[in-house]
Amino acid sequence: MKYRRAVLSLLVAVVTALVVWSAQTGGDAQGPPADPSAGISAPARTPGDSGLPRVAVADLPAQAQDTLRAIDAGGPFRHQQDGSAFGNFEGHLPSRPRGYYTEYTVETPGSPDRGARRIVAGQDGDFYYTGDHYSSFARIIR
Numbered sequence: 001m002k003y004r005r006a007v008l009s010l011l012v013a014v015v016t017a018l019v020v021w022s023a024q025t026g027g028d029a030q031g032p033p034a035d036p037s038a039g040i041s042a043p044a045r046t047p048g049d050s051g052l053p054r055v056a057v058a059d060l061p062a063q064a065q066d067t068l069r070a071i072d073a074g075g076p077f078r079h080q081q082d083g084s085a086f087g088n089f090e091g092h093l094p095s096r097p098r099g100y101y102t103e104y105t106v107e108t109p110g111s112p113d114r115g116a117r118r119i120v121a122g123q124d125g126d127f128y129y130t131g132d133h134y135s136s137f138a139r140i141i142r
Contacts, residue, residue, distance in 0.1 A: 052092075055129060055138040063107040064129055067119050068140070071104055071127075079105045079114055086120045092137050093120065093128060106131075 057065060070077060077083060086101040093101065101120050106129070108115030116133035119140070127140040 052128070053138045054141050056141050060129055060140065061106065061117070061131075063109070064117065064119060067104050067106045068127065068142075071119065071121060077104065078107070081105065081114070088120075090134050092134065093122075094126075096122065 057068060060068075075083075082104045083102050085099055086103040087098070088096070088101055100123050104119045104121065105114045106117035106119055108117055117131050118129075118133070120128045120130070120137070122128075127142065128137040129140055130137050
């Protein structure tokens with residue numbers, strides 16, 4: 001009986017701590033982004049961009065700026081997936097017809113694979129940056 005009471009007390013303490021933590025963080029259990037630039041939170045908005053934050057090219061990581069230059073030049077690209085269709089299945093970008101968006105890798109120093117950073121380009125010259133593999137985006141202002 002004593003053991004059961006101790007386990008119940010511990011369980012109540014853990015649940016209480018989780019409820020307090022959730023209330024303090026707004027219920028976001030994902031934690032901080034792995035890439036400091038992933039949390040771009042510029043308050044400015046542009047019509048038609050679904051209220052996404054905006055980021056100037058100069059405020060992007062150097063590797064993202066390199067990727068933009070490669071896109072502008074038509075390549076070369078290091079990864080075979082670069083330039084492939086981006087489906088926007090998460091729905092974070094403005095809704096467009098299938099094939100409107102293409103994606104490009106933004107190199108992540110020290111990453112053994114493509115990493116989580118991408119630039120997504122639209123056919124009308126709109127560009128978006130994600131530092132957290134499509135969980136959030138910022139519209140790139142050029």
